[in-house]
Amino acid sequence: MTLGVILAGGLATRMGGGDKGLRLLGDRPLIGHVIDRLAPQCAGLAINxxxxxxxxxxxxxxxxxxxxxxxxxxxxxxxxxxxxxxxQGAQAIVTAAADTPFCPSDLVARLMAHAGPSGLCLAASPDETGRMQRHPTFGLWPVALRHDLRAALAGGLRKIVLWTDRHDGGVAVFDSLPHDPFFNVNTPEDMARATALLDGRA
Known part of the structure; x- marks a missing residue:
């Protein structure tokens, strides 16, 4: 069983503070769009x-x-x-960020298909130049590694990819056309672009 966790703990400093996930995109909060996409892929959801x-x-x-x-x-x-x-007796979680309203509808299946030997996997997509970018807040995380992660955090580790690389995490590559599914809303300009994407104007 795989559960989903939406990461909503950011400080939204470039949006003037507050909870980015509660800002409206169309008639739904940003996190509502993420819930709509992730819920059908998981046995249950929670918000961090x-x-x-x-x-x-x-x-x-x-x-x-x-x-x-x-x-x-x-x-x-x-x-x-x-x-x-x-x-809950689950074997793994999949995480997604609360400010990414267009995240993939096949996120969980693709992460599971490309998991490394430890069961870890991160999502990735090419940027505008074609360079591959990993998206550390979109991952598959086996719960068996939680004690190792707690020890790493207590020891000062903060960078996600350092920990996933330590455990030979896999990478699931997603297409960036017609737009990057991991596009996240950090600024008012990003919100305007997201609105255009939602309306089919971009």
């Missing part, structure tokens, strides 16, 4: 976010706070998701 969980209540999903001190970044959210999934 810190602070008052009540602000996510409209989505009816469990809210998982980081249990590592000093907000060490997305890996802490991955760990929270792995711990939650282990308690």
């Amino acid at each position: 976010a810190n602070g008052d969980a009540d602000r996510w209540r409209d989505f009816g999903l469990p809210v998982l706070a980081d249990d590592m001190p000093d907000r060490p970044g997305p890996l802490a959210g991955v760990l929270a998701g792995m711990d939650w999934a282990a308690a």
